[in-house]
Amino acid sequence: MSVAVLGGGAFGTALAISIAQVRPVILWARNAQDWTDRQSPRLPDAPVPDAVALTGDLKRAIGADTLLFAVPMQSLSGLLAAIPETLQGKALVACCKGIDLRTGQGPAHRLAETKPEATAAILTGPSFATDIARGLPTALTLACADDTVGQALQTELSTPNLRLYRSTDVAGAELGGALKNVIAIASGACMGAGLGDSARAALMTRGFAEMMRLALHFGARTETLAGLSGLGDLALTCTSPLSRNFRFGEALGRGDTPDATMTVEGKATARAALDIAERAGLSLPITTAVHAISTGQTSVADAIQGLLARPLKEE
Numbered sequence: 001m002s003v004a005v006l007g008g009g010a011f012g013t014a015l016a017i018s019i020a021q022v023r024p025v026i027l028w029a030r031n032a033q034d035w036t037d038r039q040s041p042r043l044p045d046a047p048v049p050d051a052v053a054l055t056g057d058l059k060r061a062i063g064a065d066t067l068l069f070a071v072p073m074q075s076l077s078g079l080l081a082a083i084p085e086t087l088q089g090k091a092l093v094a095c096c097k098g099i100d101l102r103t104g105q106g107p108a109h110r111l112a113e114t115k116p117e118a119t120a121a122i123l124t125g126p127s128f129a130t131d132i133a134r135g136l137p138t139a140l141t142l143a144c145a146d147d148t149v150g151q152a153l154q155t156e157l158s159t160p161n162l163r164l165y166r167s168t169d170v171a172g173a174e175l176g177g178a179l180k181n182v183i184a185i186a187s188g189a190c191m192g193a194g195l196g197d198s199a200r201a202a203l204m205t206r207g208f209a210e211m212m213r214l215a216l217h218f219g220a221r222t223e224t225l226a227g228l229s230g231l232g233d234l235a236l237t238c239t240s241p242l243s244r245n246f247r248f249g250e251a252l253g254r255g256d257t258p259d260a261t262m263t264v265e266g267k268a269t270a271r272a273a274l275d276i277a278e279r280a281g282l283s284l285p286i287t288t289a290v291h292a293i294s295t296g297q298t299s300v301a302d303a304i305q306g307l308l309a310r311p312l313k314e315e
């Protein structure tokens with residue numbers, strides 16, 4: 001089986017570097033011709049080894065049997081539109097975290113709907129690209145509704161520093177990975193505003209309750225949310241300044257202007273999550289606050305006041 005990673009940003013590049021330890025891998029980057037010293041502009045100090053076939057030729061990359069889609073969530077549909085070819089018999093693995101604004105779908109569902117001739121899966125969990133590229137140990141969830149394909153992917157994509165746990169709960173893996181970014185923005189804002197570790201712990205816990213509320217409504221399993229792709233990634237992203245979502249929130253909390261060039265998946269995901277929650281009749285107060293501060297509709301101080309002023313309730 002041959003593997004190609006589509007997307008030469010931080011995560012796609014790190015995955016290709018790791019997979020190259022165990023099998024040949026193609027890395028497709030739309031700007032491959034601009035790379036110097038085989039380094040992604042999005043992942044400095046991590047040149048891709050010669051074992052990675054770096055290319056700017058999308059047609060060549062999609063010839064592989066397993067395709068990993070590692071672009072930001074809101075770019076996934078555009079990338080799929082650039083692939084009119086049938087992907088019959090291939091495994092398509094979503095490596096993005098978010099909810100598509102236009103359709104309200106997670107990344108594996110986007111793949112399945114757009115390319116029904118292939119088998120869709122998702123790879124997600126607590127893993128900074130820089131850690132993977134440095135060969136540090138990481139554990140992720142590989143979710144595929146077809147467990148036979150899931151088992152094959154688990155074997156194919158595990159590497160000495162990438163340990164994959166398997167699941168058939170695609171919706172749970174998608175929503176855990178998407179929603180933790182929203183809560184990471186809230187945690188960053190909390191720390192940037194100097195509210196302290198206790199407040200962050202409260203936000204993480206009540207944020208996790210929101211993640212569960214939405215995900216279980218859409219058929220996800222509790223153990224998936226409590227696993228690597230949910231709680232695991234929530235813990236990582238809400239507590240580390242390596243997280244771009246956390247740093248975005250932290251800048252807002254400090255009253256600074258966030259770096260506009262940074263990929264911050266939680267911003268669009270907050271909007272998309274509120275849309276699907278509204279249709280489902282669910283309340284997501286922290287997500288509502290994150291959407292309001294991310295779009296400049298509310299100050300962080302007012303958002304915090306709004307959350308604290310909510311009626312007292314049972315846990």
Ligand SMILES: NC(=O)C1=CN([C@@H]2O[C@H](COP(=O)(O)OP(=O)(O)OC[C@H]3O[C@@H](n4cnc5c(N)ncnc54)[C@H](OP(=O)(O)O)[C@@H]3O)[C@@H](O)[C@H]2O)C=CC1
Pocket residue numbers: 007008009010011012029030031042070071072073075076078079095096097098127128129130262263265
């Ligand atoms: N970074 C991390 O630690 C992790 C990231 N992820 C997830 O991986 C996904 C990608 O993030 P990440 O790699 O970090 O993002 P980056 O910002 O590092 O890179 C995004 C990459 O996607 C490319 N891209 C954007 N749109 C398209 C398109 N339509 N067609 C082809 N390429 C496109 C960009 O190209 P260009 O530079 O030309 O714009 C860029 O190379 C996100 O969903 C993120 O949540 C998951 C786990 C860890």
Ligand SMILES: O=C(CO)COP(=O)(O)O
Pocket residue numbers: 097125126127128181184233236237242243244245246263265
């Ligand atoms: O998803 C990630 C770690 O698991 C990366 O988080 P950021 O996108 O916030 O940097």
